[in-house]
Amino acid sequence: MAAVDEASRPFAGLSDVSISEDIPVEGDISVPLSSSRRDDEYSTLDEPVKETILRDLRAVGNKFIHVLYPKRSSALLRDWDLWGPLLLCVTLALLLQGGAADSHNQGGPQFAEVFVIVWFGSIVITVNSKLLGGTLSFFQSLCVLGYCIMPLTAAMAVCRLVLLSGSEKVAFAVRLAVVTVSFGWSTFASTVFLADSQPPNRKALVVYPVFLFYFVISWMILTFSSSQ
Template sequence: MTSPAPRRSSEGTKMAEAEDSSKPLFAGLSDVSISEDIPVEGEITVPVGTQSQDEDSSTLDEPVKETIMRDLKAVGKKFVHVMYPRKSSALLRDWDLWGPLVLCVTLALMLQGESADSKEEGAPQFAEVFVIIWFGAVIITLNSKLLGGTISFFQSLCVLGYCILPLTVALFVCRLVVLLGSGGLVGFIVRLVIVTAMFAWSIFASTAFLADSQPPNRKALAIYPIFLFYFVISWMILTFTAGSIEKPGKN
């Protein structure tokens, strides 16, 4: 005959488990009491200021005149930063493409006027200048990103476009020299000096904003395409203004 002891032990364990399961999980926490001597203080604040800031920054109800004036002031400040280049994040932080677009169209229109009398060369010249500037800026930006640059695509386009401003000034001055009748070798030397100075200014201004975004051992590889980009634009300005001198003689 077998002993009934194992059954009793198993029944006892089942009853113990049933009693344990009937107890609440955190029964011991009911004995914990918070003393009245401990102060319980706190504040619940609603961030009302954030909502007001969002409402203030909204431009949906802003007059069109104020929006245009604000954008024009922002573009003007970027032009000032280019003409007085220094290490600043203004062009990188608040980037836009309005300034580069205006400068590109201005260059294209003024260079278009150089050969407006030529039906064969006058039509595609605007497109040539426009494509050279934007395609060149895109290639330089891609090169910068492949070299490990830390700025975004549109930030680089913004800097490269705004730094065309010295060359645009050089084109205005060269056209003025041509209109004043300063031809020959002296006029060419004057235009060459002006274009060279503005070319160096564009290089210096662009590198002042873009140099720190490149790895230290790859800065030369990033600056070389920028040099070629502004050199091509400078060459176009110099050659086109020089070519206009021959027109009065032909007539």
């Protein structure tokens, strides 16, 4: 018991300690609001549906501009989405409907064909890029490859208009020129974003599948003929 008393003696006076009312207690206990305000700025819970749709449409439009004028920018990679690629894929598939090659089966399988070729090809290129040590995420790569189909989709629309003319030789020459330019445009625009994410000694291994991917789509557009 004596040992216990000796051990507790240094703390014996703590029970008598009290804060005098004459001593002011000062201190800043305010909570910083900068982080909460920053979160509120990016919060879309209270945003009207119209503003959300317009904001998304502006984001898709900005990505189209990046494809039209390819340059090294993180905007297409940072704010990735799949709305633009989906829209381009559906548009391209609809434009390829009604060709002479599928006139006997009402063109049903061709829509699924285009859909599978575009998305399966994009997934294969993305997996290949990741296996070669690419730094882009899976969906970032899909976003880039999908948005870069835009020149080829525009070429398909031009080819449909050219096919309405009477001269087949002139129409084919115009279509060949348009598809060739669009093919080079799509390949160059995609490699601007994808090549920099690869190790320097493996860039060619990434560009080659991209070349084949857009070549297949270009060939489908060039060989399209109206079923009239």
